[in-house]
Amino acid sequence: MAEAEVNSESVGTVVVAGAANLAIAVAKLVAGIISGSAAMLSEAAHSVADTTTEVLLYLALRRGARPADVRHPFGYGKESYVWAFLAALFTFVAGAGFAITHGVTTILVHEHSGDYLISYVVLAVSFAIESVSLARAVRQVRGESRRWGTTPRRFLRLTADTTVKAVFLEDSAALIGLLIAGVGLGLSQWTGDELFDGVASILIGLLLLVVAAILAKSNISLLVGRAVPERLHHEIERELAGLPTVDRVDTLLTMQLGPDDILVAAKVDFRDEATGAEIEAAADEAERRLTDRYPEIGYVFLDPTRSLPGAGRRARRTQEEPGPVGDAPLGTAYPGPAGGVRPTGGPSDQEADGRG
Incomplete structure (x- = not known):
């Protein structure tokens, strides 16, 4: 791609989530200070962390969408994963x-200063606001999964669009955390024992650990250089092998340069009788076919190679590690332009089986 464009829908989702988390963080902090509840203060820290995360995700979208230049000829797509990783961290x-830490302290000290009522009010209001933010993220996830012909669950698990994934997971965790805080407060008020408030705070912390670990793993995989999904790899291979002057595709390598940018490199064995002009024309045709069908493919490099004695007719899968293929049927493709596979931030089979 000559110039990447910011995904406006993802930007809107991040901005809505950030504004909601900022308002909620202030309310929770005030309620936590007045009531002295460990769970409420933990929820305030939760919302502050989420707000900062949204700022970092916004930077990820903006910085990663900058066009390629002389020093960065493949663009800045991978920088979006750097900021998203910092958000998870x-x-x-x-x-x-x-x-x-605060939950453990509360369990040891067993003190509660203040009224419970304000905490309940803030929890209820926060739940309503977080629900609005989550609803927008869910709407985007459903729309993207329908476009690809996959399920929302699979999309979330395998997508390379880490911004929408982060917002969805964080908002979901926020709602679960609010419920945990409410239960902890209720049990503490009912029994008079602050143990439950402290345990609720610890559970909220563990919930955040899980979300952070999931997002960190996904972003590290993309920073290292993850290949496109298995099914898309086969589609690209078939497109190249279908060129009139191509005898076979010896090696095909792909890499996700960013949520909206893909690199394709292949060693291609052209027919022995093909002339230099025909090989040049075939290379141009390959790039035209791939970029027309999959607009997210920004770079196509073909390396003419000789046939190896006894070599098979199938492209060598040097990008794979040993192990099972993805959980979806190999013949199932995500719909995209001209009936092809749409790879933008799309699911990766490598991640599905623990290879991403």
Whole structure:
């Protein structure tokens, strides 16, 4: 791609989530200070972490969409994963660390100063606001999964669009955390024992740890250089092998340069009788076919190679590690332009079986 464009829908989702988390963080902090509840203060830290995360995700979208230049000829798509990883790291350190530490302190001290009522009111209002933010993320997830012909669950598990994945997971965790805080407060008020408030705070911290670990793993995989999904790999291979002057595709390598940018490199064995002009024309035709069918493919490099004695007719899968293929049927393809596979931030089979 000559110039990447910011996904406006993802930007809107991140902005809505950030505004909601900022308002909720202030309300929870005030309620936590007045009531003295460990769970409420942990929820305030949770919302502060989420707000900071949204700022980092916004930076990820903006910085990653910058066009390629001389120093970065493949663009800045991978930078979006750097900022998204930092967002996951902040959730791990700030949100989870504070919640668990404060919960342990509350269990040891067993003190509660203040009224419970304000905490319940803030929890209820926060739940309503978080639901609005989550509803937008769910709407985007459903729309993207329908476009690809896959399920929302599979899309979330395998997508390379880490911004929408982060917002969905964080908003879901926020709602679960609010319920945990409410139960902890209710049990503490009912029994008069602050143990439940402290345990609720620790559970909220553990919940944040899980979310941070999932997001960190996904972003590390993409930073290292993850290949496109298995089914898309086969589609690209078939497109190249279908060129008139191509005898076979010896090696095909792909890499996700960003949520909206893909690199394709292949060693191609052209027919022995093909002339230099025909090989050049075939290379141009290959790039035209691939970019027309899959607009997210920004770079196509073909390397003419000689046939190896006894070599098979199938492209060597040097990008794979040993192990099972993805959980979806190999013949199932995500719909895209001209009936092809749409790879933008799309699911990766490697991640499905623990290879991403």
